[in-house]
Amino acid sequence: MSGDDDWWTSSNEAVLVSLVTPTDAGVKTLDTFHPEYTNNVFGEKEQIFGYKGLRINLQYNASDMLPNLKVSWKKKYQPTADEEALDINEVLSEFLPEVAFQKQSDFETRLKSLPKNWTPPGTLVNSFNNKHGDFEVYSGKITDPAVKQLLNRVQILVPFFVDGGTPIDLEDPDAERWTLYFLYNKREFAYHFAGYCTLYKYYPLQVPTETESKTPTDTPSFSLDGDFDLDNLPCRTRISQFIIIPPFQQKGLGSRLYSIIYQQYLKHEPTIELTVEDPNEAFDDMRDLADLAFLSKQPEFQALKIDTSIEIPDEGKAPNNIVDQEAWETCRKKFKIVPRQFARVLEMYLMSQLPASVRPGLDIPQDEEEEDTGRSKGKGKEKALPKPTAEDEHMYRLWMMLVKRRLYVHNRDALGQLELKERREELAKVFAGVEFDYARLLIKAEQQGKLAAADAASETEKEPPATPSAANGKRKLDEVEQAEEAAGASSKKARVESGSD
Ligand SMILES: CC(=O)SCCNC(=O)CCNC(=O)[C@H](O)C(C)(C)COP(=O)(O)OP(=O)(O)OC[C@H]1O[C@@H](n2cnc3c(N)ncnc32)[C@H](O)[C@@H]1OP(=O)(O)O
Numbered sequence: 001m002s003g004d005d006d007w008w009t010s011s012n013e014a015v016l017v018s019l020v021t022p023t024d025a026g027v028k029t030l031d032t033f034h035p036e037y038t039n040n041v042f043g044e045k046e047q048i049f050g051y052k053g054l055r056i057n058l059q060y061n062a063s064d065m066l067p068n069l070k071v072s073w074k075k076k077y078q079p080t081a082d083e084e085a086l087d088i089n090e091v092l093s094e095f096l097p098e099v100a101f102q103k104q105s106d107f108e109t110r111l112k113s114l115p116k117n118w119t120p121p122g123t124l125v126n127s128f129n130n131k132h133g134d135f136e137v138y139s140g141k142i143t144d145p146a147v148k149q150l151l152n153r154v155q156i157l158v159p160f161f162v163d164g165g166t167p168i169d170l171e172d173p174d175a176e177r178w179t180l181y182f183l184y185n186k187r188e189f190a191y192h193f194a195g196y197c198t199l200y201k202y203y204p205l206q207v208p209t210e211t212e213s214k215t216p217t218d219t220p221s222f223s224l225d226g227d228f229d230l231d232n233l234p235c236r237t238r239i240s241q242f243i244i245i246p247p248f249q250q251k252g253l254g255s256r257l258y259s260i261i262y263q264q265y266l267k268h269e270p271t272i273e274l275t276v277e278d279p280n281e282a283f284d285d286m287r288d289l290a291d292l293a294f295l296s297k298q299p300e301f302q303a304l305k306i307d308t309s310i311e312i313p314d315e316g317k318a319p320n321n322i323v324d325q326e327a328w329e330t331c332r333k334k335f336k337i338v339p340r341q342f343a344r345v346l347e348m349y350l351m352s353q354l355p356a357s358v359r360p361g362l363d364i365p366q367d368e369e370e371e372d373t374g375r376s377k378g379k380g381k382e383k384a385l386p387k388p389t390a391e392d393e394h395m396y397r398l399w400m401m402l403v404k405r406r407l408y409v410h411n412r413d414a415l416g417q418l419e420l421k422e423r424r425e426e427l428a429k430v431f432a433g434v435e436f437d438y439a440r441l442l443i444k445a446e447q448q449g450k451l452a453a454a455d456a457a458s459e460t461e462k463e464p465p466a467t468p469s470a471a472n473g474k475r476k477l478d479e480v481e482q483a484e485e486a487a488g489a490s491s492k493k494a495r496v497e498s499g500s501d
Pocket residue numbers: 161162239240241242243244245248249250251252253254255256276277278279280282283285286444448451452455472
C-alpha cells in the first residue's frame with residue numbers, strides 16, 4: 001500500500017446509480033442515488049484505490065432496467081511493482097451482466113429500439129393507484145427467461161441496499177423454486193421499475209428454522225399418486241430479498257407490495273406459511289405494521305382476548321392459557337404467519353386493547369427494578385389518564401405475563417445461565433424494550449392508517465384473478481439483541497432467537 005490517502009475514494013460516494021430514459025438527443029436522467037453499502041462489492045472498508053476524481057455511473061434504462069456502466073476519473077495511479085489501481089470493470093463484472101459493459105452509443109441505440117408497447121416480464125397480478133401514481137405488480141418464475149434477465153440486471157441492488165445482502169445464484173439447479181414480484185410505476189408512455197421481491201419455496205421435509213412450526217401436524221398430508229406436480233407440494237414460502245429503490249421509498253409502496261404478496265400466498269393453497277429471511281429493522285417495521293393492519297380487521301383475530309378470569313400465581317410459572325391456545329393456533333395457521341411473528345402482532349394488538357389507564361406509551365422507562373411489582377413505567381400521558389382500577393391492573397399484569405412467557409421461552413438458553421434474581425432483571429429489561437417498541441409501532445400504525453386513508457381517497461384498486469405463479473443488519477429494540485446484550489453478548493451465549501424466519 002502506498003499510504004497516500006489521496007488515491008483512495010469512498011466507493012459509496014463514487015458509485016452513482018442513474019435512472020435514464022431515451023430522448024432524441026441521447027438519454028435524459030430521471031433520478032440518481034448512491035448505494036447505502038458497497039462492502040460486499042468493493043471490500044469491507046468501502047474504499048477504492050488508484051484514482052482521483054473517480055465516478056462510477058451505473059445507468060439503468062428506467063423501464064427494462066438495461067444497465068450501462070460509465071467509469072471515469074481525473075487521474076489514475078501509475079502501476080508499480082507492489083500496487084495498481086483497482087480494475088473496476090473486473091470487480092463489477094461479477095455483479096452485472098455483460099451487456100452493462102457495452103459502449104454508451106450502443107446502449108442508447110438499444111434504448112431507442114425498445115418497443116413502445118413494452119410491458120414488464122411475468123404476469124400482472126395487481127394494480128393500484130394512489131397520489132404517487134399508477135402502479136402494477138408483475139410476478140413470474142426465475143425459469144422465465146425475461147424474469148431471469150430482469151433479475152440479473154437489478155441484482156446488484158441487493159449488495160447496494162441490503163446490509164450483507166448477496167445476489168441469487170442464477171445457475172442454482174433449484175432455480176424453479178424462485179418466484180419474483182416486480183413493482184412498476186405505470187406512466188403514460190412507459191413503465192418505470194420501482195422495486196422487487198424474491199421468494200423461495202421450501203418443502204416440508206426440510207428442517208424448519210427456529211421460528212417456523214416444527215410439529216409434523218403443521219404439514220398437510222399429500223400424496224405422490226397420479227400426475228404429480230411439484231407446484232402442488234405443500235411448502236413454506238420465504239421472502240428472501242425485498243427492495244424498493246430510493247426514488248419510490250417512503251410512499252407506502254413497500255407496505256403495499258408486501259401486502260399484495262402476502263394476500264397472494266394466503267390464496268396459494270400449497271403455502272402453509274409465509275416466512276421472511278433475515279429481515280432488517282426497516283423491513284420488520286413494515287411487516288409488523290402491515291400484518292397488524294390486516295389481522296386486526298379479521299374477526300378470528302379480534303376474538304383472541306386476554307382471559308381476565310385467570311388468577312395470577314404468587315410464585316412459579318406464568319399461566320399458559322392467558323389467551324386461548326387452540327383458537328390462537330387455528331388463527332395463526334389460517335393466516336399462515338410464523339409463530340413468533342404471530343405472537344408479536346397479537347401481543348401488540350392486545351396491548352392496543354388495554355384500558356387507557358394502563359396502556360403503555362412512549363415514556364422512557366425510569367426504573368427497571370419496578371416491573372415485577374406491577375405495571376411498567378413505560379406508560380405515557382399518565383397525568384391525563386384515569387387512575388387504573390384493580391381490574392385494569394390485573395389485565396395489564398396478564399398481558400405482561402403473556403409477553404414475558406414468550407420472551408422467556410425464546411431466550412431460555414441465555415437466561416438459563418443466569419442466577420434467578422439476575423434472570424428476572426434481564427427478562428424485565430428485555431420486556432421493557434419490547435413494550436417500548438410496541439408502543440412505538442402502535443403510534444406508527446395510527447399515523448400510517450391516516451396516510452393510507454389519504455392515499456385511498458384518490459385510489460381505485462383492481463386485482464386481476466391471479467394466483468402466484470407457482471405455486472441482512474437487523475432489529476433495533478428487538479428481544480434478540482436485548483437478550484444478547486443482557487446476557488453479555490459473549491461468544492459462549494447461544495444466539496437466543498433467530499432474526500430470520
Ligand atoms: C427480507 C429483506 O429483504 S430485508 C431488507 C429490506 N430491504 C432494504 O432494506 C433495502 C432498502 N430499503 C428498501 O427497499 C425500503 O426502504 C423498504 C423495503 C425497507 C421499505 O419500503 P418503503 O416503500 O420505503 O416502505 P413504506 O413507504 O411502506 O414505509 C416506509 C415509511 O413510509 C411511511 N408510509 C407508510 N405508508 C405511507 C404512505 N401511504 N404515504 C407516505 N408514507 C407512508 C411508513 O410509515 C414508514 O415510515 P418510517 O420511515 O417512519 O418507518
